[in-house]
Amino acid sequence: MKSYDYCILASSDEIIRKAEGLGWDGVCILESGTAVKEMPRSRMDVMKGLLIETAKPDEARSAAQRARKIQEIVAVRGLNEDVNRIASETPEVDILLPGPGARIDFVMVKLARKNNVAVGFDFSQLLHSSRRERSSAFSVMLENAKIVKKFGAPFVLTSGAVSEWDLRAPSELAAFGRVLGLDAPSIREAMSGKMAEENRKRLGGKWVMPGVEVE
């Protein structure tokens, strides 16, 4: 079974080498700028994506729609509930990463399932916090995980690494998912390369709509 980390926030040779050593089969490097940079070379599958980080809902939607045709992964970090809502309504978004303290509710999760937007659980929010802050971030994650599980919405478990020291092995992120109360088969699916495969097919030019491809 392949394992992919869809949210790495820095691009360097060290981070790629470390990810390879930890046993990842693929990583997605998310960058805030729209300029498409050269990715570090590796035997591992290295994808590029865009991270939209904004507090303005309309800006998030238009940026996602613009980026869809050139980026392999489009992620939105919602800094407030309005952005989370818009991101879950937009099918062009692949991953919704609720920002620290920005909650999601069952309406957003239902919309995310309908539009195939994966809700992200970012391990770095726990790693870069301590005590009180960590416990409140974890309680928000537990709430989100409960709703995601109830409505069967897609989700991803990500390291959110900004340096090679923030990377964690696939087995540790799977343990993070199990601690959140998510079940093992859905964790395996969340970490698989399914999303990457689907998005590459869409960017290939032969894809028209789900189930329709031009030969």
Place this chain on the structure above:
Amino acid sequence: MKLKRMPSLRDKKRYITFRLHSEKPVSYSEMKDAVLGSIAGWLGENGLSAASPRIIRNLWNEKRQEGWLSVSHRAVDGVMMSLALVRQIGEMRATFQVLRVSGTIKSGKSKMPK
């Protein structure tokens, strides 16, 4: 006199094999403090006693920075999460990588990645 315990009442253990990545090699005592401190921080004192973690001293390989940790089978995920939350040991940046979880030391050794 050695106290005996019925086999059915014995704790079911799991052995976690881990590798420590750090800027400089770390000694056994520093590693032990970091592991137990992190488990206590994440699971709390109650969770620490339920997990009953035990670092197996004679299996600590200082050269390869690899070690074995025995925990209760119910606490494996919590302990793995605690290990993942370690960011530094002393002033050094460090991370733990879980290599394998096994039921016995023998099976863990035979299936360890080279």
